[in-house]
Amino acid sequence: MTKTRSKVTKRLPRYLTEMIIGLILAILIVLALAATVGSVPFIYQGF
Amino acid sequence: MIRNVNDVTALIDRRFGAGLARPVSLLRTLVWVVVGIYLIGLLAPAPKAGLASIPYNKVALRHTSVRDLILDKNDARGWVQRRKDPSKFTIAWIGGSTIQTVRTYHHGFIPVDVTRRLPRINGKPVRVNMYLMEASRIYDLYAATAEALRSKPDMLVLDLNPIWLFNPNAIQSWPNFNPAVLGSLITDPGNWPLLAATDSPTDVALSAGGSHLGAVRNRWSYAEKLRSLVNNLSPKPKTIDPKVTPPRLTGVALVASMQNAYAFWNAYRLIPANTPVSKRYPAFMAQAKTDGSALNDSIVARTLQMIGKSRIPSVAYTSAVNPKELADPSVDATLRRIESHLGAIAGHNSFPTLRVQSRSAVRYVTGLKFRDMVHTTFDPPIVDYLSGVICAQLKRSRPTSTCAPTPRTASR
Numbered sequence: 001m002t003k004t005r006s007k008v009t010k011r012l013p014r015y016l017t018e019m020i021i022g023l024i025l026a027i028l029i030v031l032a033l034a035a036t037v038g039s040v041p042f043i044y045q046g047f
Numbered sequence: 048m049i050r051n052v053n054d055v056t057a058l059i060d061r062r063f064g065a066g067l068a069r070p071v072s073l074l075r076t077l078v079w080v081v082v083g084i085y086l087i088g089l090l091a092p093a094p095k096a097g098l099a100s101i102p103y104n105k106v107a108l109r110h111t112s113v114r115d116l117i118l119d120k121n122d123a124r125g126w127v128q129r130r131k132d133p134s135k136f137t138i139a140w141i142g143g144s145t146i147q148t149v150r151t152y153h154h155g156f157i158p159v160d161v162t163r164r165l166p167r168i169n170g171k172p173v174r175v176n177m178y179l180m181e182a183s184r185i186y187d188l189y190a191a192t193a194e195a196l197r198s199k200p201d202m203l204v205l206d207l208n209p210i211w212l213f214n215p216n217a218i219q220s221w222p223n224f225n226p227a228v229l230g231s232l233i234t235d236p237g238n239w240p241l242l243a244a245t246d247s248p249t250d251v252a253l254s255a256g257g258s259h260l261g262a263v264r265n266r267w268s269y270a271e272k273l274r275s276l277v278n279n280l281s282p283k284p285k286t287i288d289p290k291v292t293p294p295r296l297t298g299v300a301l302v303a304s305m306q307n308a309y310a311f312w313n314a315y316r317l318i319p320a321n322t323p324v325s326k327r328y329p330a331f332m333a334q335a336k337t338d339g340s341a342l343n344d345s346i347v348a349r350t351l352q353m354i355g356k357s358r359i360p361s362v363a364y365t366s367a368v369n370p371k372e373l374a375d376p377s378v379d380a381t382l383r384r385i386e387s388h389l390g391a392i393a394g395h396n397s398f399p400t401l402r403v404q405s406r407s408a409v410r411y412v413t414g415l416k417f418r419d420m421v422h423t424t425f426d427p428p429i430v431d432y433l434s435g436v437i438c439a440q441l442k443r444s445r446p447t448s449t450c451a452p453t454p455r456t457a458s459r
Contacts, residue, residue, distance in 0.1 A: 014064030018072055022079020029080065030087050030262045030269065033253075037270035038121040038223075 081260075088261030093268030096124050103179070111159045112166075113140075113175040117191075122267035123253060125227030126178065126194055135174040136167070138437075139195035142206030143183035145366040150424040157426055157433065158204075164434040164452045168201075168441065176200065184211050185343050186219040186245060189350045190228040196357045197231050202441060203354060203361040204433070209368060209385045209407055210328055210421055213335040213343045216317045219245060226254035241349060244342060328420035329378045337388035347392050355398025360444035362436055363401065365389065367408035367429055369417035382407055400444040408432060427455055 049055060060068070067073055096118050098104050103115040116126045131137055140146065140158040148155040158175045165173055176198065178191040188205065195203055211217055225246050232238040257264035296304055305311050318330040336343070354361045365386060373379040386406045393403035409415070412432045416425035423429065434452035441448045 011064055013062065014072065015075075017063040018067065018076045019079050021067065022076045023083040025076070025080045026083025026087060030084060030266070031273075033263060033266040034269035034273050037123075037267050 084256075084260050084262050088263075088265070091269075092261065093265035093272075096122065096127055096265075096268070098127055098129065101127070107154050108156070108159065108177075112162050112173060113156060113159045113177050115177045115179050117178055117180055119267065120221060121223055121270075123223050123226045123257065124264060124267065125221075125224045126191070128194075128198065129176055131199060132174065134171060136169055136171040136202070137198075137200045138173060138175045138202045138204060139178065139198065139200035140175050140204045140206075141178040141188055141191045141195055142204075142366070143179075143188075143208050143211075144181045145208050145421050145423075146177070146179060146206050147181075148423045148426045150418065155426065157206075157423075157430060160426055160430040161434050161437070164430055164455065165437065165450065166453065168438075168450045169448055180221055182220050183208075184214075184217050184220045185346045185350075186241075187221040187224060189241075189346050189353075190221070190224040190232075192350050192353060193228050193231045194224075196353060196359065200359060202437065203357075203359050204437065205350070205354070205361070205363040207363060207365050207389070208421060209335075209365050209382060210332045212347070212365075213337055213341055213385055213388060214317075214331060215336045215341040215343055216334060217331075218342060218346070225250040226257055229254040230258060235353075237352070238349060241342075241345060325419075329372060329375065329381075332378070332385070332420075333381050335381060335385050335388075337384050344388075344392060347389065348396050351393060351396040351398075351401065351403065355396060355401045358398075358400050360441050361401045362404065362433075362440050363393075364404035364433070364436070365407045366421065367412060367415055367423070369420050370409050370413075370415075371417075372420050373409065386410075402436070402440045402443070404436065431455060 049058065067076060094100075098114050098116070101115050101118065108114060114129065116129060118124055118126055138158070146157045148157065148160075156177065156179070158177050162173050162175055167173060176195065178195055180187050180191060183191075188207070192203070192205060229242070229246060229250060232242055253263060262269070302311060317334060318327060322330055351363065354363065368382065373382065389403070390405035393405055397403075408429055412428045414425075414428040415423055418424050431452070438448075438450035438452060441450050
């Protein structure tokens with residue numbers, strides 16, 4: 001038990017890094033998807 | 048002390064536990080990315096796309112039994128999915144601007160006028176789910192038809208505009224439908240060749256992502272919020288003096304003023320830019336390819352097969368064109384060529400529940416008025432015709448049906 005806890009404690013910085021980077025990427029991806037949605041207006045002329 | 052890149056790497060490893068250094072670590076990070084996107088959809092939900100968000104439903108269709116289901120042209124959700132009401136007779140009506148009647152101070156719809164002639168079918172009030180896609184092309188009609196069939200309407204009506212039906216240079220105008228309809232189309236291997244021709248890897252990825260992640264599916268709503276935020280940060284535009292007419296730009300100056308590629312292709316389109324306005328539609332129609340080599344043929348065939356296999360009573364009709372245009376023998380010959388080709392495709396894809404009216408409605412109907420080659424301003428004759436065709440086809444498909452158009456009144 002102590003050995004396991006020590007293992008987890010040792011790896012905690014790694015897990016935290018993965019989580020934070022993952023969440024930041026998620027926010028950036030959602031922002032990028034929203035930013036790249038087209039804004040083509042309906043151009044009725046000639047249709 | 049930092050002396051080189053190795054020292055930097057060692058520092059990062061000490062502080063951040065060598066995160067992302069191993070493949071398993073990268074995998075865990077990707078899992079957090081997916082979890083994060085899911086959480087964003089939960090914690091910052093986008094407004095749902097409903098019928099009330101569609102402009103036509105707010106005013107023009109408010110007091111009718113017809114609702115437009117098509118969302119903004121940039122919205123990857125494509126359409127509203129409306130739950131079927133078993134107490135109503137539901138007609139799915141699919142078409143482009145040719146199912147509208149537009150004149151000064153009036154914006155009408157052929158499906159609305161048909162419901163006034165056919166208020167009840169089989170003892171139930173008629174309700175129309177209208178898939179109105181202005182400037183639609185044949186692939187857009189195919190996509191909307193797939194979605195309409197998924198909703199299992201009691202009847203389906205499809206308007207085919209002869210101008211674009213077999214034009215190989217303009218097959219799709221609503222690419223936002225691709226992710227929305229991929230899930231429906233991919234289950235039938237018969238659709239795979241067409242999907243391979245029109246869908247990009249981005250469409251596939253966004254369709255897969257959007258089916259499970261609200262933040263991906265509702266990105267148009269997020270984009271609208273983002274745009275309004277950014278617009279508030281923009282400086283106020285200069286006031287324009289209404290008395291001063293801005294110079295009409297041409298050539299390179301015109302191209303330089305365009306904000307997106309779409310504006311370029313709209314100005315420099317498939318026909319010479321100096322084609323008179325009155326000759327544009329006939330010029331587009333003249334580009335129809337009816338030798339069997341156009342992708343359009345596959346799309347039309349797949350559409351008819353999809354409709355026929357559904358066994359839902361259906362009518363696919365070629366919309367009317369202005370009879371004045373047919374005074375030009377070349378225009379009339381082109382239309383006949385298109386009608387004949389559609390008839391041949393329909394002949395190879397015939398089903399008992401599907402009626403394909405391959406000849407343009409102008410051959411059967413008189414008294415229509417138009418503002419150009421295809422857009423009507425006075426529709427009672429076509430409403431009479433379609434009401435009769437709908438009832439006839441319904442009775443042919445379901446002999447016990449009760450369907451009878453009411454007489455036309457002076458106001459309708």
